[in-house]
């Protein structure tokens with residue numbers, strides 16, 4: 047039901063992303079694909095990843111923010127897995143594929159080194175964090191997915207253990223709430239198809 051695409055090049059050194067992942071793993075109906083562990087040579091199994099996306103109703107992109115974007119492996123995953131004729135494209139009349147992800151939901155979950163002060167017009171990043179969201183949002187929406195409001199952990203290096211634990215609980219609740227609202231709809235759609 048929920049597929050977490052997790053990309054962290056050094057998971058054993060991760061604090062923020064690790065805490066969120068552990069919280070999510072306590073829920074039922076959650077599958078995790080940790081890209082750096084599955085594909086240490088970057089040789090992504092495209093068919094397997096597309097099949098996992100087809101089974102999921104909600105896809106979560108979970109990773110540390112690198113250069114206002116995704117770690118290299120996740121970008122490679124987008125390039126290979128969200129393929130023309132499968133995730134987007136096709137003919138003008140709507141036929142010819144490219145609709146595999148239509149109607150599914152997408153939630154972006156980045157952790158950032160910058161705190162909320164850093165992501166303000168007078169902070170080091172000069173812009174509100176909302177200004178860095180659009181490329182991710184459009185990646186999902188271009189594939190016909192419903193974009194959910196992102197869940198970000200800012201100040202990943204300075205956030206206290208207690209605050210991080212509260213954030214992880216909030217992330218778990220966010221997923222649980224999504225399951226409560228959408229599980230029945232997606233299960234009945236699956237039965238009908």
Ligand SMILES: Cc1cc2nc3c(=O)[nH]c(=O)nc-3n(C[C@H](O)[C@H](O)[C@H](O)COP(=O)(O)O)c2cc1C
Nearest residue numbers: 060061062063110111112113114157158159160202
């Ligand atoms: C190569 C690299 C690029 C980074 N770029 C950004 C950035 O653009 N904005 C930001 O706020 N933090 C940036 N950071 C900080 C990471 O987002 C931060 O270390 C991470 O969110 C911490 O999460 P973790 O505990 O799961 O590793 C960068 C870190 C690295 C190593």
